[in-house]
Amino acid sequence: MPDESRPPFQVGAHVPNCLLPNGSYLHDLRGQPVILAFAPDEWNPAQAHQSSIFAHLLHAFDGIAVSDDTMAAWYSLDCQGPVAAQFNITDQRTLLLLDEQGILRWQTAIGPGQEPRAGQILAALEALRPIAPVAAREVPITSGGLSRRTFLAATLATAALLLLAGAAEAAATVTPPKHPASMPATPAVATIPITLTINGETHRLEVEPRVALLDALRENLHLTGTKKGCDHGQCGACTVHLDGQSALSCLTLAVMSEGRQITTIEGLAKGATLHPMQAAFVKHDAFQCGYCTPGQIMAATALVQDKQHRSAAEIREAMSGNLCRCAAYPNIIAAIQETQTA
Amino acid sequence: MHPFNYQRATSPAQAVAAVAPAPSAAFVAGGTSQLDLMKEEVLRPSLLVDVAALPLKTIGALAGGLQLGAGVSNTAAAMHPEVLTRYPVVSEALLAGASTQIRNMASLGGNPLQRTRCPYFRDPAQACNKREPGTGCAALKGINKVHAIFGASAACVATHPSDLAVALAVLDAQVQVVGPAGSRTIAFPDLHRLPGDTPQQDTTLAHGELITSIDLPAFTGRSHYLKVRERASYAFALVSCAVALDMDGKKIKRARVALGGVAHKPWRVPAAEAMLAGKKPSEKLFRAAAEVAFADAKPLEHNAYKIPMGRNLLLRALLETSGLQPLQGPAGTAFAASVGGMGGE
Numbered sequence: 001m002p003d004e005s006r007p008p009f010q011v012g013a014h015v016p017n018c019l020l021p022n023g024s025y026l027h028d029l030r031g032q033p034v035i036l037a038f039a040p041d042e043w044n045p046a047q048a049h050q051s052s053i054f055a056h057l058l059h060a061f062d063g064i065a066v067s068d069d070t071m072a073a074w075y076s077l078d079c080q081g082p083v084a085a086q087f088n089i090t091d092q093r094t095l096l097l098l099d100e101q102g103i104l105r106w107q108t109a110i111g112p113g114q115e116p117r118a119g120q121i122l123a124a125l126e127a128l129r130p131i132a133p134v135a136a137r138e139v140p141i142t143s144g145g146l147s148r149r150t151f152l153a154a155t156l157a158t159a160a161l162l163l164l165a166g167a168a169e170a171a172a173t174v175t176p177p178k179h180p181a182s183m184p185a186t187p188a189v190a191t192i193p194i195t196l197t198i199n200g201e202t203h204r205l206e207v208e209p210r211v212a213l214l215d216a217l218r219e220n221l222h223l224t225g226t227k228k229g230c231d232h233g234q235c236g237a238c239t240v241h242l243d244g245q246s247a248l249s250c251l252t253l254a255v256m257s258e259g260r261q262i263t264t265i266e267g268l269a270k271g272a273t274l275h276p277m278q279a280a281f282v283k284h285d286a287f288q289c290g291y292c293t294p295g296q297i298m299a300a301t302a303l304v305q306d307k308q309h310r311s312a313a314e315i316r317e318a319m320s321g322n323l324c325r326c327a328a329y330p331n332i333i334a335a336i337q338e339t340q341t342a
Numbered sequence: 343m344h345p346f347n348y349q350r351a352t353s354p355a356q357a358v359a360a361v362a363p364a365p366s367a368a369f370v371a372g373g374t375s376q377l378d379l380m381k382e383e384v385l386r387p388s389l390l391v392d393v394a395a396l397p398l399k400t401i402g403a404l405a406g407g408l409q410l411g412a413g414v415s416n417t418a419a420a421m422h423p424e425v426l427t428r429y430p431v432v433s434e435a436l437l438a439g440a441s442t443q444i445r446n447m448a449s450l451g452g453n454p455l456q457r458t459r460c461p462y463f464r465d466p467a468q469a470c471n472k473r474e475p476g477t478g479c480a481a482l483k484g485i486n487k488v489h490a491i492f493g494a495s496a497a498c499v500a501t502h503p504s505d506l507a508v509a510l511a512v513l514d515a516q517v518q519v520v521g522p523a524g525s526r527t528i529a530f531p532d533l534h535r536l537p538g539d540t541p542q543q544d545t546t547l548a549h550g551e552l553i554t555s556i557d558l559p560a561f562t563g564r565s566h567y568l569k570v571r572e573r574a575s576y577a578f579a580l581v582s583c584a585v586a587l588d589m590d591g592k593k594i595k596r597a598r599v600a601l602g603g604v605a606h607k608p609w610r611v612p613a614a615e616a617m618l619a620g621k622k623p624s625e626k627l628f629r630a631a632a633e634v635a636f637a638d639a640k641p642l643e644h645n646a647y648k649i650p651m652g653r654n655l656l657l658r659a660l661l662e663t664s665g666l667q668p669l670q671g672p673a674g675t676a677f678a679a680s681v682g683g684m685g686g687e
Contacts, residue, residue: 246442317677
């Protein structure tokens with residue numbers, strides 16, 4: 001909870017110096033706009049796609065911030081962390097924008113269960129307007145006087161606001177969208193504690209019933225070897241073994257996977273020794289980008305365990321549920337053929 | 343995906359008791375088609391009752407035939423030696439459908455209950471009487487390439503996607519169900535229905551009725567499944583065909599023929615079947631039967647191709663089932679069932 005005796009900083013105030021997670025000090029960043037985004041580091045896996053988009057965007061912006069042509073410094077921070085405590089906004093999903101002088105120009109927080117308001121986004125753009133260009137090399141891009149840097153900062157801030165809104169939605173009770181009267185009302189859904197046996201290890205977690213095994217593996221258990229491709233059972237990238245048979249983790253509910261032996265790509269190698277199928281894929285160069293590879297290997301290992309010798313046509317037919325956008329198919333077939341004769 | 347509650351059923355009766363009182367509750371077994379539609383928000387159940395762990399996973403002898411538990415996976419059924427040798431049409435239909443992973447997951451009870459692949463049904467932004475009764479049918483004047491040429495209505499021109507259902511339609515299969523009003527037996531051809539003005543209803547099952555087994559009677563004749571699709575593997579049928587021939591010496595004693603991909607349910611063709619009964623197999627006879635089978639087809643703007651394609655497919659299926667022409671692959675495999683070459687060979 002925020003400290004009641006210490007109100008959050010007001011717009012127009014100089015903000016305190018603080019140590020950022022990358023080891024730099026906030027005051028050292030003066031001379032450029034700084035955006036601080038506070039979000040929970042725990043995400044609801046049901047909204048996992050949002051969290052991963054968010055993480056990727058933040059990562060991309062962090063990259064911009066350290067480049068030579070810096071537009072704005074961008075920091076994603078834990079809203080339960082020490083910087084959040086210094087700003088007295090603990091637990092709140094918050095965006096802060098500091099100008100080149102280190103003055104707080106704009107802040108917004110999205111409470112649990114709240115939807116983003118258009119007004120908040122407009123206010124973000126409006127608040128950014130007074131920031132003066134600081135670098136002589138910068139040329140105002142419009143007659144309105146917005147510098148390129150400020151314009152970009154505003155764009156990032158408003159994009160972040162929308163993403164933070166998604167975070168707030170994910171972390172709180174979702175307001176049901178309006179549907180025709182014939183549609184059932186959203187049930188009050190409780191999370192369910194489950195125990196999954198993955199690669200021989202027991203994992204306890206608590207998930208909503210709608211969480212796919214794929215998302216539980218990747219987002220809750222950080223077993224990211226299993227890939228999300230289409231998320232609709234069409235591409236095979238998410239293939240795992242359930243009780244020794246290949247299955248699609250995107251079309252399997254985590255709650256339905258209790259009591260089953262789950263094997264993921266992480267479970268194939270024995271220490272530093274690759275599984276023979278993994279070794280054969282390496283030997284035959286059976287991939288280019290590699291994204292479909294964990295699914296290909298899981299499907300292939302399940303296929304050859306009956307020790308039958310299959311023709312290339314039979315392998316193609318059996319593997320038709322695993323798509324490879326790089327079309328490494330001849331090499332994949334070669335790897336499987338070698339493994340089944342070994 | 344819309345939120346829902348989840349329960350694991352402890353018995354078929356308990357599963358029925360959990361689903362029956364809640365109109366928006368549903369059973370889930372393999373979930374392969376259902377979860378996909380839930381992700382699209384086409385289906386929005388408030389409660390899923392998981393029947394996957396119920397003891398419905400055995401294949402056993404039954405009065406000279408076979409009883410296939412509703413919880414048996416598509417793979418296990420297709421590879422079962424008794425199914426492969428006595429009812430190859432079932433193995434061929436199963437193995438020519440979906441992918442290895444999906445066949446491993448999907449149940450026999452769930453397979454015939456999968457929803458249509460009509461793209462307008464699967465897109466909540468489109469009008470669809472099956473998804474939302476009263477909103478109209480976007481396919482009727484839309485791109486109706488994969489739609490019905492038999493038995494459609496002004497309300498719905500969707501086709502049924504299951505290959506297995508087409509095979510079961512020629513085997514006099516029976517469906518055992520338990521429901522809130524007790525248990526009953528449904529002759530397989532009566533499980534699915536035509537759309538009429540209530541296309542939201544795919545089957546004759548009442549809400550809360552659960553399939554517990556699919557029973558195949560004794561069959562000593564020849565059976566075969568043949569399927570045309572847009573790619574060599576892992577695609578739904580444009581047109582498919584299941585044939586079961588009981589032979590009496592060199593003559594056909596009884597013929598059963600069902601077409602897939604052409605109607606809201608597996609489409610039996612009684613006139614063609616009657617024409618074949620008591621006759622000696624010949625290409626001329628089969629050609630005539632194929633002609634009769636499609637005589638009253640009513641194509642839409644984009645699917646008239648299904649008529650010549652279907653005629654040729656049925657002719658070939660009859661030639662192959664009767665032995666006048668060899669199968670394209672070993673009986674009971676996807677290779678026997680697939681038209682157009684498999685696996686790039």
